[in-house]
Amino acid sequence: xxxxxxxxxxxxxxxxxxxxxxxxxxxxxxxxxxxxxxxxxxxxxxxxxxxxxxxxxxxxxxxxxxxxxxxxxxxxxxxxxxxxxxxxxxxxxxxxxxxxxxxxxxxxxxxxxxxxxxxxxxxxxxxxxxxxxxxxxxxxxxxxxxxxxxxxxxxxxxxxxxxxxxxxxxxxxxxxxxxxxxxxxxxxxxxxxxxxxxxxxxxxxxxxxxxxxxxxxxxxxxxxxxxxxxxxxxxxxxxxxxxxxxxxxxxxxxxxxxxxxxxxxxxxxxxxxxxxxxxxxxxxxxxxxxxxxxxxxxxxxxxxxxxxxxxxxxxxxxxxxxxxxxxxxxxxxxxxxxxxxxxxxxxxxxx
Amino acid sequence: xxxxxxxxxxxxxxxxxxxxxxxxxxxxxxxxxxxxxxxxxxxxxxxxxxxxxxxxxxxxxxxxxxxxxxxxxxxxxxxxxxxxxxxxxxxxxxxxxxxxxxxxxxxxxxxxxxxxxxxxxxxxxxxxxxxxxxxxxxxxxxxxxxxxxxxxxxxxxxxxxxxxxxxxxxxxxxxxxxxxxxxxxxxxxxxxxxxxxxxxxxxxxxxxxxxxxxxxxxxxxxxxxxxxxxxxxxxxxxxxxxxxxxxxxxxxxxxxxxxxxxxxxxxxxxxxxxxxxxxxxxxxxxxxxxxxxxxxxxxxxxxxxxxxxxxxxxxxxxxxxxxxxxxxxxxxxxxxxxxx
Ligand SMILES: Nc1ncnc2c1ncn2[C@@H]1O[C@H](COP(=O)(O)OP(=O)(O)OP(=O)(O)O)[C@@H](O)[C@H]1O
Ligand code: SF4
Ligand SMILES: [Mg+2]
Numbered sequence: 001x002x003x004x005x006x007x008x009x010x011x012x013x014x015x016x017x018x019x020x021x022x023x024x025x026x027x028x029x030x031x032x033x034x035x036x037x038x039x040x041x042x043x044x045x046x047x048x049x050x051x052x053x054x055x056x057x058x059x060x061x062x063x064x065x066x067x068x069x070x071x072x073x074x075x076x077x078x079x080x081x082x083x084x085x086x087x088x089x090x091x092x093x094x095x096x097x098x099x100x101x102x103x104x105x106x107x108x109x110x111x112x113x114x115x116x117x118x119x120x121x122x123x124x125x126x127x128x129x130x131x132x133x134x135x136x137x138x139x140x141x142x143x144x145x146x147x148x149x150x151x152x153x154x155x156x157x158x159x160x161x162x163x164x165x166x167x168x169x170x171x172x173x174x175x176x177x178x179x180x181x182x183x184x185x186x187x188x189x190x191x192x193x194x195x196x197x198x199x200x201x202x203x204x205x206x207x208x209x210x211x212x213x214x215x216x217x218x219x220x221x222x223x224x225x226x227x228x229x230x231x232x233x234x235x236x237x238x239x240x241x242x243x244x245x246x247x248x249x250x251x252x253x254x255x256x257x258x259x260x261x262x263x264x265x266x267x268x269x270x271x272x273x274x275x276x277x278x279x280x281x282x283x284x285x286x287x288x289x290x291x292x293x294x295x296x297x298x299x300x301x302x303x304x305x306x307x308x309x310x311x312x313x314x315x316x317x318x319x320x321x322x323x324x325x326x327x328x329x330x331x332x333x334x335x336x337x338x339x340x341x342x343x344x345x346x347x348x349x350x351x
Numbered sequence: 352x353x354x355x356x357x358x359x360x361x362x363x364x365x366x367x368x369x370x371x372x373x374x375x376x377x378x379x380x381x382x383x384x385x386x387x388x389x390x391x392x393x394x395x396x397x398x399x400x401x402x403x404x405x406x407x408x409x410x411x412x413x414x415x416x417x418x419x420x421x422x423x424x425x426x427x428x429x430x431x432x433x434x435x436x437x438x439x440x441x442x443x444x445x446x447x448x449x450x451x452x453x454x455x456x457x458x459x460x461x462x463x464x465x466x467x468x469x470x471x472x473x474x475x476x477x478x479x480x481x482x483x484x485x486x487x488x489x490x491x492x493x494x495x496x497x498x499x500x501x502x503x504x505x506x507x508x509x510x511x512x513x514x515x516x517x518x519x520x521x522x523x524x525x526x527x528x529x530x531x532x533x534x535x536x537x538x539x540x541x542x543x544x545x546x547x548x549x550x551x552x553x554x555x556x557x558x559x560x561x562x563x564x565x566x567x568x569x570x571x572x573x574x575x576x577x578x579x580x581x582x583x584x585x586x587x588x589x590x591x592x593x594x595x596x597x598x599x600x601x602x603x604x605x606x607x608x609x610x611x612x613x614x615x616x617x618x619x620x621x622x623x624x625x626x627x628x629x630x631x632x633x634x635x636x637x638x639x640x641x642x643x644x645x646x647x648x649x650x651x652x653x654x655x656x657x658x659x660x661x662x663x664x665x666x667x668x669x670x671x672x673x674x675x676x677x678x679x680x681x682x683x684x685x686x687x688x689x690x691x
Contacts, residue, residue: 059595094596101595106588111610111685121596156686172596 007075008180008212009035009058009097014072016057019065023283027053029236029290031072032309032319033214035180040206040213042223042244044259045233048279051216054233055182059099060089076180095125098173102185104165108157115141115153118172125176140175143209144168144201163194167201174211181205184216199226220259224248229315232256235280235290242316252312252323254297289320297322357682357689365675372667377421380656381414390654391434425664431657435650440661443646448665449536450520451635451642455627457539458562462569463620469570470577470616471604474585485574492571497630501564501637508560516557518639525553561638565630569623576619580612587611614681614688621677625670 016028028050035041043051056062058074060081074081076096081089101107109117115137122133122140138148144167146152157165166186173181183202187195203226205211217223223230224244231241232255240253251257258275277294280286286293292302301321309317310324318324380387388405389396396404405411409420424430430440469489473482509517516522520538521531529550534541539558542551584590585608593607635644643662650658682689 061591061594090597090599092597093594094598099592099595101588101592103588107592109589109593109607109611110687112607121598124597124599124602158687169592172592 006037006077007034008037008039008077009033009214010073010075011054011058012073012075014054014057014074015070016053016062016067016072017070018067020283025282026285027236027282028057029285030306031233031236032238032317033231033241035212035214037179038206038210038212039229040202040215040227042227042230043214043216043233043238044218044220044223044230046275046279047218048282049233050236051218051233052184055099055184055214055216058182059093059097060084060086061093061099091125094121094173094178095176096178097180097182098176098178099182099184100166100169100173100186103189104162104169104186105157107169108165110157113154113156114160114168114172115155118168118175121172122175136175137171140171141168143174143205144171145204146171161194162190163197166190166198170201170205174205174209177209178211180212180214182214182216185218186215187222188217188219195222202226220248232259235285236282237290237319239291239320240312240316240318242312242318246313246316250313252316252318253320254295254322255291256318258296295322299325354682354686354689358679361675361678361682365671368671369668372671373422373425373664374418376660376663376667377418380660381417387434387654387656390656430661430664433650433655433658435653435655435658440657443658444643444661444665446536447641447643447646450538450640451631451644453537453539454558454561454565454634454640454642455624455631457558458565458627459569459620459624461562462566462573462623465566466570466573467577467609467616470574471581471609473574473578474581475600475604477582486578489571489574492567493575494571495567497564497568497633498637500567501560501634504560504564515559517560518637520554520557520639520641521550522553522557525549529553561634561640564638565627565634568630569620569627572619572623573616577612577616580615581608584608584612610684614685617677617681617684621674624673628666628669 011031011033014028014031015026018025018027031050031054033041033043033054043054045051053062053067057067057069058076058081062069069082072082076092081092084092108114112120115134118137118140119130119133122128122136123130126133126136128136134153137153141152142148146164146167157168160168170181170183170186186202187198190198199222202213202215206213215223215227227244229242230244230247231238232247232253233239234255240247240251240256247256248260251260255275275294280290280293286303288301288303288305289295289307292298295302299321305321307319307321307324309319312318312323386401388401388408388410391408392400392404409417412420428441430444432438433440433443436443466489469485473485476482505517508515529547531538531541531547531550531554532545534544538554539551542548542554581604585604587608590603590608593603598607631640631642632644632647634640635642636648639645643665646658647662649655650662
């Protein structure tokens with residue numbers, strides 16, 4: 001992967017809270033994330049750390065007024081999505097950025113034939129004739145490895161297997177040529193053998209259609225297998241982001257290190273539930289670094305301030321006081337998503 | 352092809368139900384302690400006349416023979432003669448049924464359109480003042496007794512506002528000046544297709560109040576069912592998926608969600624149709640509407656047993672047919688139904 005690829009999506013300091021019966025849920029706490037053209041970024045983290053919400057926030061799909069974005073920016077090709085109107089976002093969804101979800105059966109409308117569902121999305125965004133939309137639909141079916149024929153077109157979701165349903169979802173999401181796909185646990189509901197097929201499909205879609213992806217998963221093995229880069233999320237923040245080989249072989253953040261130690265080396269599947277302690281309650285989260293109650297390297301400063309991202313290596317950054325100090329990384333504030341030698345690198349630290 | 356197997360099975364079942372209804376109707380009339388022959392000849396007839404009438408009507412034969420004749424005639428379309436009007440029952444019914452159907456169908460169409468739109472709107476705007484107002488409206492429709500509503504409508508639109516006629520099906524002067532040529536037997540429809548505009552306006556104006564009165568309850572029930580069914584459908588993942596692909600809110604509501612939510616709504620429409628078939632008896636009485644309800648009421652009061660049997664079978668048949676239509680519509684709406 002060359003360093004010349006441009007930033008497709010960049011999230012800066014995204015903060016988001018939910019109003020709930022129990023109080024304010026401070027769900028996202030300054031998320032930083034970058035996806036480049038044609039890149040697969042793995043977003044990993046324990047259940048409840050805010051992976052899905054981050055994806056939904058990008059698409060502007062969170063229910064208002066319960067969900068409130070209090071600060072930050074979501075830049076798509078440099079345009080701030082948070083500044084867009086509902087109508088603009090609606091046009092953008094499915095055409096520029098699409099999302100598929102964990103349960104493909106539930107994600108497809110049970111009372112419409114799958115071909116019609118794909119065709120409707122095509123007509124919606126492209127304003128083409130029924131005939132052209134049908135051709136596009138067949139192309140989309142073929143691109144996800146389904147037979148592009150009338151039989152597939154006319155079938156209903158319940159007449160497919162789980163893996164095929166996820167393929168249909170992807171065909172629907174990519175039929176209008178979205179350059180970015182957010183896949184939220186696309187393989188979690190599937191058998192292991194089918195999982196591998198779907199992951200291969202993601203790679204194929206990148207290779208053939210140049211689709212950049214955010215692969216949300218709590219399975220580090222899956223991310224390691226499929227992604228170019230990985231972003232590790234903990235309790236509403238991305239704590240470390242970098243190339244897969246870097247982050248998993250030379251992790252800097254104590255949480256990533258713990259994850260790495262939990263990996264059953266030599267095997268592919270690795271669940272994240274084995275780190276001591278529990279995920280914090282986001283209504284009353286720990287102060288400073290939200291990981292400090294579980295951190296084995298906790299320092300005096302940790303409960304009092306939130307660590308800022310610092311550069312660990314080329315396109316690899318980490319938010320941790322200990323990592324910054326120990327590795328001598330504290331070379332001043334660092335704005336992570338900007339390539340290191342691009343202009344604007346030192347235009348101030350995140351607030 | 353499974354769907355066609357399902358269709359055939361449902362139709363066979365409907366035929367079976369109709370057969371059962373005919374049998375029960377036959378038995379019930381034989382159980383009622385009144386002598387049809389005596390009713391037929393009138394109150395001051397001599398015993399020989401009654402005996403003669405009994406032979407004429409075939410009431411002296413054994414029950415199973417009577418049953419066989421009854422079923423054979425029923426299928427042939429010979430439903431016996433009314434003891435009161437002395438005309439064939441089927442002719443009477445065919446004369447009165449269309450006016451009732453006009454009332455029931457318009458009432459149900461209005462109830463369905465208003466009920467579904469209100470139901471979708473309240474589901475979409477759950478918790479807002481629109482939701483509250485519309486729900487009060489539907490609760491009113493469900494809980495206000497028909498006779499009281501009829502009275503209020505008559506006071507409001509006739510007495511106070513002088514907008515609509517109080518009762519009846521047509522104005523006598525309009526009816527004489529512009530007589531309606533009977534084609535379907537439904538005055539509004541006939542006036543419309545023959546281009547008889549004065550009669551059309553007149554009969555449509557007469558239709559409004561009884562129609563509203565009959566529509567109130569179904570409207571409330573349909574709205575409630577649409578609301579709860581829509582709320583359930585809107586919470587589904589496929590709605591989130593459709594939103595994630597840029598489907599606009601209106602399409603989400605009226606296409607993606609409503610097609611899923613419509614099954615239970617259809618069931619309720621079928622049930623309220625059954626309600627309306629008998630509900631129209633009261634409404635027709637209050638609004639002096641010359642329909643099947645009026646015919647049924649007078650037949651019951653005069654112990655006119657062939658007419659009562661005829662009306663019963665007709666109402667049951669209509670009910671069975673509507674429910675058959677509902678079931679089939681559901682199977683076509685949701686392809687999973689025919690499979691289970
Ligand atoms: N509507 C809501 N109201 C209140 N809190 C919410 C709401 N939606 C999500 N949250 C909270 O936000 C946090 C992040 O949720 P999210 O679904 O993004 O987690 P996740 O990382 O995708 O987890 P999982 O792996 O279980 O899918 C959770 O703690 C959740 O309780
Ligand atoms: S900032 Fe402190 S508490 Fe947080 S991970 Fe680093 S060392 Fe641990
Ligand atoms: Mg999730």
